[in-house]
Amino acid sequence: MTTSQSDPGARLLSAVSRLNRWATRHADLQIPPAQARLLSLIDSIGPARIGELAEADHCSQPTMSTQVQRVESAGWASRTDDPSDRRASMIELTDEGRDVLNEVRAARHRAVADVFATLTPAETAAVDQATTVIEKFVARSESTK
C-alpha cells in the first residue's frame, strides 16, 4: 500500500530534495556545497552585507557570518567597510573567488552532462523552463516571507 502522493507542491519539493541529494554526492565540487552556494549568491547579488546575504540564502545571520568567514579566509571573498554604517561591511568576490565559482559551475555541468545527453529535446526544453520557474519561485517566495 502506498500513501497518496498527488499534491503538486509536495511532489516538487520531494523531487527537488532528491535531485539536490544526487547533485551533492555526484558533482565533485572540491569545496563544501554551502560555500559553493554562497559564492554563487555573492556573484548574483553583488557586493552585499552579511544580513542581506543571509536573507537571500534563507539562512540565519549567524550561519551566514560563519560561512562568510570561511570563504573569506579561503581568499574567495573580501570585505570592505560600509561607509554608511561602521557596524557593517560589504562582501564581494575576489578574482580567485570568481575562478573557484567558475570551476564549481564547470563541475556541475560535468555532473549532469551524461544525463542531459539522454534527454529528448522536449525534456531538455522542459528542464530549461523548469529552471526558470524555480528561480522565479525562490525569488517570489522572498516577498511572501
Add this chain to the structure above:
Amino acid sequence: MTTSQSDPGARLLSAVSRLNRWATRHADLQIPPAQARLLSLIDSIGPARIGELAEADHCSQPTMSTQVQRVESAGWASRTDDPSDRRASMIELTDEGRDVLNEVRAARHRAVADVFATLTPAETAAVDQATTVIEKFVARSESTK
C-alpha cells in the same frame, strides 16, 4: 562584473540547491529532513534492504544504516528478517510511519501553497512538468551511476 552563468545544467543544479534550501527552512517538517526523505523513499520503493535504500538515496551505506536506526527507533519503520539472507533485513513503513509521511507531505503542501497561488496557469503547468522531468532525471541518473 559577473561570471558566466549560461550552462543549463549548472543553472538547474544551482536553482535546485537554492529551492531546496528554501524548502528546508520554510516547510515546518517537525522531523529532520533526511528522515522525511527516507520515509518517502521507503514508501516509494517498498520494503527494501539498507543497501538498496542507500543506493536509491545516493548516500553511503553507513549513512543509511544510521538513518534507518533513527526512523526505526521512532517507530516509523520496522525490520523483518530477509529469509534469503540472514545478514540483511527488509525495511518497511509502519502505520505510524505512513501517518508521519502524510503529515510531511501536508507540510510541504502548506509551504508552497502561498507561492503557488501567485503562479500563472502556465507556470503551474511548467512546475508540474518540471517535477516529472526531475523525477525522471534522478531515476535515469541511477543507471548512469
Add this chain to the structure above:
DNA sequence: CAGACTACATAGGAGAACTATGCATCGTCA
C-alpha cells in the same frame, strides 16, 4: 544624550554526511 534598536560575532549543540574499519554471513572451489 540615554535607551532602544540594528548588524554582526561567538558559543554551544543537533543533524547529516563521509571514510575507515569490524563482524557475521554467504558463496565458491579445491
Add this chain to the structure above:
DNA sequence: TGACGATGCATAGTTCTCCTATGTAGTCTG
C-alpha cells in the same frame, strides 16, 4: 566440506551545515 574472499550491515570518528541564544559595538530617536 571447510577455508577464504566477497557481501551486508554496524560502529567509530570527523567534517560540514545549520540552528538558537546571547554578547558587543555602532546607529538612531525622543
